[in-house]
Amino acid sequence: MHKRTLIHRATLVNEGRSFKGSVLIEDDHIEEIMEGEEVYPGLPSDTIVEAAGCYLLPGVIDEHVHFREPGFTHKADWTSESRAAAAGGVTTVMDMPNTLPHTTTAAALEEKCAVATAKSLVNFGFFIGATADNAEELRHADRRKVCGIKLFMGASTGNMLVDDEAALEHIFEEARLPIMVHCEDPHRIAANMAAVQATEGPDPDVRFHSQIRSAEACYASTERAVELARRFGTRLHVAHVSTARELELFTPGDALVTAEACLPHLLFCDEDYARLGARIKCNPAVKTAADRAALRQALTDGRILTVATDHAPHALSDKTGGAARAASGMPMVQFSLPAMLELVDEGILPLPRLVELMCHAPARLFRMENRGFLREGYKADLVLVRPHRPWTLTPNRIESRCNWSPLEGHTFQWRVEKTFCNGFLVYNHGHVTDEDFRGEAVTFDR
Ligand code: DOR
Numbered sequence: 001m002h003k004r005t006l007i008h009r010a011t012l013v014n015e016g017r018s019f020k021g022s023v024l025i026e027d028d029h030i031e032e033i034m035e036g037e038e039v040y041p042g043l044p045s046d047t048i049v050e051a052a053g054c055y056l057l058p059g060v061i062d063e064h065v066h067f068r069e070p071g072f073t074h075k076a077d078w079t080s081e082s083r084a085a086a087a088g089g090v091t092t093v094m095d096m097p098n099t100l101p102h103t104t105t106a107a108a109l110e111e112k113c114a115v116a117t118a119k120s121l122v123n124f125g126f127f128i129g130a131t132a133d134n135a136e137e138l139r140h141a142d143r144r145k146v147c148g149i150k151l152f153m154g155a156s157t158g159n160m161l162v163d164d165e166a167a168l169e170h171i172f173e174e175a176r177l178p179i180m181v182h183c184e185d186p187h188r189i190a191a192n193m194a195a196v197q198a199t200e201g202p203d204p205d206v207r208f209h210s211q212i213r214s215a216e217a218c219y220a221s222t223e224r225a226v227e228l229a230r231r232f233g234t235r236l237h238v239a240h241v242s243t244a245r246e247l248e249l250f251t252p253g254d255a256l257v258t259a260e261a262c263l264p265h266l267l268f269c270d271e272d273y274a275r276l277g278a279r280i281k282c283n284p285a286v287k288t289a290a291d292r293a294a295l296r297q298a299l300t301d302g303r304i305l306t307v308a309t310d311h312a313p314h315a316l317s318d319k320t321g322g323a324a325r326a327a328s329g330m331p332m333v334q335f336s337l338p339a340m341l342e343l344v345d346e347g348i349l350p351l352p353r354l355v356e357l358m359c360h361a362p363a364r365l366f367r368m369e370n371r372g373f374l375r376e377g378y379k380a381d382l383v384l385v386r387p388h389r390p391w392t393l394t395p396n397r398i399e400s401r402c403n404w405s406p407l408e409g410h411t412f413q414w415r416v417e418k419t420f421c422n423g424f425l426v427y428n429h430g431h432v433t434d435e436d437f438r439g440e441a442v443t444f445d446r
């Protein structure tokens with residue numbers, strides 16, 4: 001017996017268009033997309049979701065999360081964070097390698113995949129981390145299963161920095177997968193830290209973080225990464241671009257070198273340290289209001305290809321101290337879609353562009369199979385959102401284990417009503433499913 005669900009009379013947003021229509025889900029896939037406002041009483045379905053007034057989007061693909069397991073389950077684990085994803089309309093996450101052990105070998109990838117397979121409510125894929133000496137592992141990584149190579153050309157949580165020029169050249173020359181790079185020049189950061197510590201003491205106030213992890217450190221490192229990519233013809237995606245100046249290094253339509261913007265840098269700026277302190281400490285640091293404005297503008301001019309969260313939960317106890325001591329990173333996966341929808345309301349980007357940045361572009365960039373679009377035959381990864389339904393973020397709504405958010409107290413205008421992952425209703429009006437449904441490993445057409 002097939003299981004059918006009809007999502008009736010929503011506004012579908014897909015591939016540059018918004019239009020009224022209905023979607024029939026059969027088992028795990030989209031069986032039929034029907035344009036128009038007609039009623040379809042005769043369609044055989046077990047469930048009808050009346051969706052007038054709602055927008056139906058492809059489930060968000062968050063290409064940049066840190067779900068912490070294995071190794072740091074006091075901060076987060078695959079159960080808690082995948083529940084947060086489901087509640088936020090995110091149906092696929094791509095997890096970063098700074099877990100313990102570091103995901104830098106086939107064995108570590110398998111271990112992480114086993115954990116996610118057992119626990120995750122949403123679909124998942126993993127980056128393999130580059131080190132100065134794991135060339136063999138990178139070469140033999142399964143291109144159908146591994147998202148890409150994560151390269152830290154800047155030190156951050158987990159100490160995975162690769163800085164040696166010969167090692168970097170080797171990684172770029174040999175890469176058989178897209179490289180996602182974290183760019184922040186460690187030498188400039190060390191010099192800035194020493195200079196600030198000379199006047200402020202060993203743990204300067206967190207508002208010095210953006211001066212220490214400076215715009216210059218970002219630009220120098222990103223320029224170096226882009227140069228390596230062009231020299232070796234390597235597909236490069238620069239993670240979490242945080243400054244106006246780095247945007248000069250990207251060209252709309254470039255098939256080789258592209259850029260990601262992340263929620264922290266789109267939502268916050270250095271003026272927010274006074275209010276939010278170490279909660280918004282992240283690497284790269286949030287920069288000036290002018291940098292944030294430039295990033296927002298680049299969402300629509302082609303220089304930013306994708307939007308992700310850099311979801312990096314830490315226990316609040318890890319977030320104490322200043323620029324030297326407080327952990328870097330903030331949870332974001334549960335609220336990225338409502339937050340971006342507010343930027344739509346503010347006129348910063350049109351809704352179809354949001355879908356391009358958060359759903360289509362990550363799928364296309366990594367060549368993910370059968371996801372990221374509203375298309376017949378594709379997996380039924382869907383999110384239904386409703387505008388003009390104000391709600392305030394309070395800790396009781398937070399699914400992430402860390403149980404805090406830099407957005408606490410904010411009143412959002414959009415609600416995630418339902419999230420379908422592979423056709424299964426994983427989130428419904430405030431409730432994450434208790435059933436033992438699990439997401440699946442995504443695959444790539446390579
Ligand atoms: O702020 C950050 N947190 N930046 C990173 O690069 C890593 C992340 C984490 O894993 O905590």
Ligand code: ZN
Pocket residue numbers: 064065066096310312
């Ligand atoms: Zn990250």
